[in-house]
Amino acid sequence: MVQLKSPREIETMAAGGKILAATHAAVRAAVRPGVSTAELDKVAEDFIRSHEGATPSFKGLYGFPASICASVNDEVVHGIPSARRLLREGDIVSVDIGVFYGGLHTDSARTVPVGAVDDTTLRLLQVTEESLEAGIAQVVAGNHVGDIGAAIEARVKAGGFVVVRDLVGHGVGHSMHEEPQVPNHGKPRRGPKLAAGLTIAIEPMVNAGTAETRTLPDKWTVVTLDGKRSAHFEHTVAVTESGPRVLTR
Ligand code: MG
Ligand code: MG
DSSP states (O other): OOOOOOHHHHHHHHHHHHHHHHHHHHHHHHOOTTOBHHHHHHHHHHHHHTSTTEEESSTTGGGOOSSEEEEETTEEEOOOOOTTOBOOTTOEEEEEEEEEETTEEEEEEEEEEOSSOOHHHHHHHHHHHHHHHHHHTTOOTTOBHHHHHHHHHHHHHHTTOEEOSSOOEEEOSSSSSEEEEEOSSOOTTOSSBOOTTOEEEEOOEEESSOSOEEEOTTSSOEEETTOOOEEEOBEEEEEETTEEEESOO
């Protein structure tokens, strides 16, 4: 069932989303060659908990052991932070974070370059972020979920990359994952209609090679089938009468 949020609930999510955006900034500032993904996890968890009433949404969710997902290079999503996973110059790390605040979740991800990265990687990050913005622009009451996916996929295709189809965005709020599913592909005017009060996480995952993925034996980490790189950008967005409101900017 789709749960619409009241204006007051959306304000609460905006407050949590502000903490989440600041958490991303703190993690980004800690990204450098030699840092471990476990250290980034600690930065995020400490930062979130330093705000009264805020806790990391992911810790314990479906049994996930950490506060962030940290997915390096060919890892698409759900990478488990590890003290043994040290970032190197030229890597990329996709950091996905959820904040639970005032009884409501927000969800946001971004892929961060480690030092200087190659041109294809830079373009992958740019196209993925632009595709997220193209999707957000479709978050208008009366539009359909398919309008979001169609806009994302068009931008990604034009950039010469492919969207992952095995994983999707989602409603978010009282639970981390609510209806509706928000795929990163689709047909305009298809799928559930967007109504004011709907809050969704839009999250294109974009691969440099094949769209196909597999899950590692740790049962969490999703990687590209061909070992090429993947990027992930995500915002929690509210449908309002006056257009999209990004709650995690
Ligand atoms: Mg996320
Ligand atoms: Mg999400």
